[in-house]
Amino acid sequence: MEKTLIFGHKNPDTDTITSAIVYAYLKNEIGSHAEPVRLGEINEETKFVLNYFQAEVPRLVNKVATEADSVILVDHNERQQSADDIEDVRIAEVIDHHRISNFETSEPLFFRAEPVGCTATILLKLFKEHHVEIPKNIAGLMLSAIISDSLLFKSPTCTEEDIAAAEELAQIANVDAQQYGLDMLKAGADISGKTVSQLISLDSKVFDMGDHRVEIAQVNAIDPTEVLSLKSDIEEMLDLAIVEKNLSLFVLAVTDILNNDSTIIVRGAHASIVEKAYNLSLDNNIALLKGVVSRKKQIVPILTDTFKNQ
Amino acid sequence: MEKTLIFGHKNPDTDTITSAIVYAYLKNEIGSHAEPVRLGEINEETKFVLNYFQAEVPRLVNKVATEADSVILVDHNERQQSADDIEDVRIAEVIDHHRISNFETSEPLFFRAEPVGCTATILLKLFKEHHVEIPKNIAGLMLSAIISDSLLFKSPTCTEEDIAAAEELAQIANVDAQQYGLDMLKAGADISGKTVSQLISLDSKVFDMGDHRVEIAQVNAIDPTEVLSLKSDIEEMLDLAIVEKNLSLFVLAVTDILNNDSTIIVRGAHASIVEKAYNLSLDNNIALLKGVVSRKKQIVPILTDTFKNQ
Numbered sequence: 184m185e186k187t188l189i190f191g192h193k194n195p196d197t198d199t200i201t202s203a204i205v206y207a208y209l210k211n212e213i214g215s216h217a218e219p220v221r222l223g224e225i226n227e228e229t230k231f232v233l234n235y236f237q238a239e240v241p242r243l244v245n246k247v248a249t250e251a252d253s254v255i256l257v258d259h260n261e262r263q264q265s266a267d268d269i270e271d272v273r274i275a276e277v278i279d280h281h282r283i284s285n286f287e288t289s290e291p292l293f294f295r296a297e298p299v300g301c302t303a304t305i306l307l308k309l310f311k312e313h314h315v316e317i318p319k320n321i322a323g324l325m326l327s328a329i330i331s332d333s334l335l336f337k338s339p340t341c342t343e344e345d346i347a348a349a350e351e352l353a354q355i356a357n358v359d360a361q362q363y364g365l366d367m368l369k370a371g372a373d374i375s376g377k378t379v380s381q382l383i384s385l386d387s388k389v390f391d392m393g394d395h396r397v398e399i400a401q402v403n404a405i406d407p408t409e410v411l412s413l414k415s416d417i418e419e420m421l422d423l424a425i426v427e428k429n430l431s432l433f434v435l436a437v438t439d440i441l442n443n444d445s446t447i448i449v450r451g452a453h454a455s456i457v458e459k460a461y462n463l464s465l466d467n468n469i470a471l472l473k474g475v476v477s478r479k480k481q482i483v484p485i486l487t488d489t490f491k492n493q
Numbered sequence: 494m495e496k497t498l499i500f501g502h503k504n505p506d507t508d509t510i511t512s513a514i515v516y517a518y519l520k521n522e523i524g525s526h527a528e529p530v531r532l533g534e535i536n537e538e539t540k541f542v543l544n545y546f547q548a549e550v551p552r553l554v555n556k557v558a559t560e561a562d563s564v565i566l567v568d569h570n571e572r573q574q575s576a577d578d579i580e581d582v583r584i585a586e587v588i589d590h591h592r593i594s595n596f597e598t599s600e601p602l603f604f605r606a607e608p609v610g611c612t613a614t615i616l617l618k619l620f621k622e623h624h625v626e627i628p629k630n631i632a633g634l635m636l637s638a639i640i641s642d643s644l645l646f647k648s649p650t651c652t653e654e655d656i657a658a659a660e661e662l663a664q665i666a667n668v669d670a671q672q673y674g675l676d677m678l679k680a681g682a683d684i685s686g687k688t689v690s691q692l693i694s695l696d697s698k699v700f701d702m703g704d705h706r707v708e709i710a711q712v713n714a715i716d717p718t719e720v721l722s723l724k725s726d727i728e729e730m731l732d733l734a735i736v737e738k739n740l741s742l743f744v745l746a747v748t749d750i751l752n753n754d755s756t757i758i759v760r761g762a763h764a765s766i767v768e769k770a771y772n773l774s775l776d777n778n779i780a781l782l783k784g785v786v787s788r789k790k791q792i793v794p795i796l797t798d799t800f801k802n803q
Binding site for chain 1: 590591592593594595596597598599600601603604605606609789790793794797798
């Protein structure tokens, strides 16, 4: 049987990695031959999760067309966030919860996107639709994805469906979501031993906004001052990325996961777009965005619209 | 409650019109306020269907942003096939079975596409997922859409899921699918009283293929020679459309619904793309494509690929 590769976005996070594993499990249960793979390094939070629920780390790949005729994308659809040779392979399915952009196919496909907080919440529906039982460790992986994407249910991206899914999954996985979730987020916020370069590429995505290419990175922190103390080194790395990738703007959001705010460091020729978008003045390239924790809901749409209307 | 408009593509066919009516029924049953509308004239086949199952003709609209904040697209996603002011309105949902192209949003949405032969087959799943009972006339509309898109289950786009859905819906609607289906297709193939201009715009769609804009129209016929006798007038109208819409290519497929072949009339500066795609020579702008009945599966992908690789 032909093998299908399943993978999430570059700079993988917990939802991307676990969704590849979980959906491959489901596909194999219903008679397909699917392998979960990853497009980048596993972060500390995801390591904690895979270790806790005894799941194997998916194999790292750079190109996909050489080893599969068709692929399934989870947790992303935009080409620049996908495999480098995504143009050379048939996309059979997409399971996602993001905006749709820079995506097209020449043939019909299975595309399931819902405006929920996490891919895992959609996967839970697919298990039910296919009447496949969810094993304890698979439930734990899905619960972890929801906790990660929702910052323990505090992000504005978190919907009632995500909360209900998490409750159901916590029961199957037999863990206390609050206690486990805090331990998991803390493991992810541990930046000890990370270089500045590693730090800004931990959870970073590139977006096309009109004619502009914009990178937005996010670092979760228990103590944001720890990250902000590295500001001048960070700025240097952002400037390097701007030149290398021809970016109009680079925004690094340092998100305080206990107080649910983000401090942003902004670089690039179009830094003033951020000032216009949030109606604020950057102070030495920095600003505090009160209550902002979601790149998807509170940063990407407003910057996209501001670039369009400038 | 805010009203949502639901509509299918321009030059509406039976699947587009009935899917708007059927999905609006489902949305209203589950507590939304939705109105089905249409972006163009109803064809003879659809008139027969709406009359048979006593459904109201949806209201004709040209622009949508002035009367709704959000819309739901059924049976299409490509912007150039949608409402003229689709850029000015929030797309809340898409239910479709076509390729995804020229579509993007700034925010996450509910997008449900499946590679099945008909939107109605996906809608049947949504009724089940929401545990909503399907009334007799609604089942009849959905059955009609499947018969229309699959040319009575003979098109290569028709999947096992479509056939199973049609069987289930025929039972609820209490009609014989074969007998009803043939009557319906015959009603649609009746070209008496149609001008050549009406004929070529009955079921016509515009596609972006690389840097080229291509229009592909399809006319179902019981007796193709009846349509082909109008060849010189048809060519004149195609040439007019090519100039007006700046098209690289216009293909009119006259589909023999009893023998399941199509005769194509080809015009435009890039007519040779068709010769290359199907490895044939046009004879006085005409060729017979044996076994070709599906624009979506047997014409659009091969032309798209040939334009890309020229």
